[in-house]
Amino acid sequence: MNSPKVAIVILNWNGKKLLKQYLPSVIENSQDEGVEIIIADNNSDDDSITFLESNYPQLKIIHLGENHGFAKGYNLALKNIEADYYILLNSDVEVTPDWISPLIQAMEEDDSVAAVQPKVLSWNKKDEFEYAGAAGGFIDKLGFPFCRGRILNVMEKDEGQFDQVCNIFWATGACMAVRASYFHKAGGFDSDFWAHMEEIDICWRLKNMGFQIRYTPFSKVYHLGGGTLSYDNPKKLFLNFRNSLWLLYKNLPRRKFYKVIVVRMLLDGAAAFKLLSEGNTKGFFSVFQAHAAFYRSHKKLRKKRIQLKKIATPQWHDEILVKSIIWKFYLERKRTFREVNK
Template sequence: MKKVSIVTVNFNQPKITEDLLRSLKEVNSYQNLEIIVVDNGSKENPVPAWEKKYPDVIFIRSDANTGFAGGNNIGIKQAAGDYYFLINNDTEVTETLIEILVNALDENPVIGVVSPKIHYFDQPGMLQYAGYTQMNYYTGRNSCIGQFEEDKGQYDSLTGPTGYAHGAAMMIRKEAIGKAGLMAENYFLYFEELDWCERIRKAGYEIHVDLRALIFHKESISVGKRSALKEFFMTRNRILFIRKNTSTANFAIFCCYFMATVFPRNIIHYLMHKEYKFIPVFISAITWHFSNNTDSTNLGYTVKP
């Protein structure tokens, strides 16, 4: 039985994280687990209390908020499993979830990453994810298959290769990380898992979804439905992803599309909805690219604890 290292990141959501730990203990049936929780610079340090309450769990405290990629990378570096299962702290597992994903990796060595089907926690039966389409590198857009649809099994035949894994739940083969490297931390938040999937694919592996496995996700617990943080990194990182993963000519076409369609559309939206505070954030996310290369560690945004 392969050893699975569960890695999850907490940021100011101790109760949500404890709900996940409870579901891993009470619901999950797979036994050969190592559970690692990284506290990513929360205002209040929950680790001392957790270490007493959950003696079988490995807790790591980061004094700084290192983002989604940074927090997960901290956990991966300490992990001893054959497979690493990265799951958001705002998820809850189902009984056979881990077993099914382990079997998928065991049976097909070409799979580097596999994600399960995702339902919204507050609306069981509603799909959040049943796979991703491939990226359109001219528009910087792709689609999440099945999102907001009632799950009637209509996508279950899509089990197999998919465009991208979902960052809320992805099981990765240790050897794939050895070849592709860790997640790029300069994304900080959003698009880092898509970039990682591209690198893992270039290392010779496939990205799969297994719709026999199910996890529940409490969407946007940490960031919120709309925030300046989200607007900035979604915009900056969409551009960064295209810069990193396409040719100069392709990126030039994307820039023309972005400035001709996305820029005026977003500005009009902000004005119509009186979301004036997002306008300088949106512009700052774009202009970041004028003075930073693709490997820059300058986030361009002050992240509050």
């Protein structure tokens, strides 16, 4: 039986330093049959390409012509890659031996599984989960994302508490294995997102289509995090707040739609004033700019919601927490996944 074709695709933009540090681990631990490593370059203006061509001439490079961001950059690259499975990998991820086979095996054994993520630990603190994904992503009833191993900005230590395979709501874009045919059937990432939340958006869409998103602890990677934009960067805050509202508008079932959107916007306003009280004036304005962008996008979002209904009806899912993670975190002082999920 032939091995499936697997394309590990790393999206790069001015990432020579990261490639120099993390690419060797990817090459060393990705020698499996049928596996190809591809760099998709978002028109870097450092010497990333020269570095790659000089040191790794065996790697395929896709030149995208301009900086399309994460979502559109991957969409354009993946259209030109023939594979059964894609592994989308950030350039600031160190992989470990035998990291590929558990991801692919989960999909090979179950056709209902569309995407799989590994255990994501911090590169700086190897015994801690990392912000972007940890041990699998979830959202609460108001659309706030959190993870097993990461509640808001608090990370848990990895003590084996999440060493079981399970279904999750979303897989991290830092390291996501996805069935190629399902990715394209779902329409790929929403290019308008640019970056941030696009992986939650497509995972919600895939789940609405009847597929599952899964976590496996038998694959392990270490993520630096903040390799492109720091977590408190004003642009990152803008994208997170805007894209979160877009995510909800597109995917919420009708019976939940208005209540969730209104409450979420009020909470966003509270978050903006919290940033202001902390002296983060740029962050404060990022939130309000995000809301302004959301209002301007209403007509376009409505069209998208109508189009998505042709693929699958927006639904609520078992992996959505029926409680508020904000309430649990700030008022009940819950700090671990097990505490908030009781």
